[in-house]
Amino acid sequence: MVKSRIVLLVISLFSFWAWSCTPDDPSPKALVNVFLVDAPASWDSVIVELEGVELEIIAANRAGQLESIVIPYELADKKVDVSQLVAGVSLPIGRKEIALGTLTGIKLRLGTSHQLFQGEKGYSLPVPNQETEFPANISLELQAGISYDIYVDLDLERSIQVFKSSPLELSFQPQIAAFSTIDQGQIQGILSPTTLSPVIYAIQGSDSLSTQINGSGTFLFRLNPGTYTLFFDPKDERYAPTTRSGISVEKGKVTTLERITFSTN
Template sequence: MKNLRPLGFLTLLILAFAFIQCSDDDVKLTTPVKIRLTDAPAQYDKVNIDIQQIQFHSSNNENEENGWKEMNLINPGVYDLLQFNNGIDTLLVDQELPSGNVSQMRLILGENNTVVIDGVSYDLDTPSAQTSGLKFQIHDDFLAGIEYKLWIDFDAARSIVETGNGNYKLKPVIRTFNEATTGAISGIISPAEALPVIHAVMGTDTISTIAEENGNFLIKGLNAGTYKLAIEPVDGYLEKEVEDITVSIENITDTGTIDIETVAN
């Protein structure tokens, strides 16, 4: 009868490595994902949007129905878009999601969508948003262990269409941006009473905002490049352009105070 020899150190090392490799194959890589809601200002009292679901379409979702996976929305319900502009936003999603390529996201709305104009509330007709959802292209990667931050940016002013007879329809104009691949422009309008619409223009791309009551403004989600600011104040003030504003990734370009002249009497 042979005596069994104890396993050598090298043999044990090989077996341990093989066990770790097998265990790694079973590990599902995940990415911490944060999705925030922001808005370009509009001349309404309120724009109330009923957000019920956010879903994403990933290369890893073959087992999900039609490839779509629902995210854990922190607070489903009504959001007044006009509360989230000039750098203010609100967190919609904060969770670990499977790593991999993400092609699309979609926003599914409920029925409680309204616009308030001069103190009067009007229902917003949103049939397509309530059924199939509002789709927007992402085409980005959820990298394992690296936090992914995404903003959903409504353009409230362009998203509401008056259809006549006091009726309004929501035809959402939405863009998305990732902080790691975009920059921003900030500044102060003087006098603040000019309350201008401010357009950041580069080529055929235009992103807009409205200065706050104190004159401050912030335009986020801008691709790197050289921009022109086209400033359109309220009646009584002259329009103004500011050229050659350089935007770089992950930086805010501060234009300082921009003086607006009054119309000569």
């Protein structure tokens, strides 16, 4: 049911939104499309209440003045299973034509009702002080007539804290990052066996990003250009972790790895 909800959301959103021009404002604009993706954690499902995003822009025609532009999440059902947004799947939050300038920041706007599911059992995910806005930095020059895809990456692994294991008590402090695909490349591949729920880490220096596989074993990273080491943690002691080093990411290109199979211990 959760997966079908995501598919319906994507279809509905792309059917609903269209590029619209404002006839009484002939000034040049850029189109900004905002998507939600997930750096997943080891939970079956995490449902968040999504309200939209807020962009912070220094408009080219406003002499350095900072402006805030809200892009709402338009669907009536605001509950989104972000743990399904892996292996290249993303959820369109919204789109808007924006006057030219520099995009300097973005805030993810959430509601106050969030849940985590492990198996069939659900747990409340309270946010400290009932915060609803979560910022990330981004730097992007908007140029006339260009469509920009902006991704908001919600890192569930770092966002969810376990205070007590029995009974399970949790806290939710959303940690996000934002990036544009214009200057990035991708790493993709397939892991076996597909019955596992491994975590894959892309490591560069002291920084790392994580992701998981979908039902067919596929994973995908969107990364800045550079050289990375991938560490594959099977999260199952019957199998041994493995590493791939020296993987090059180039701007605008996809690096596809040969199928990776975990060895048994």
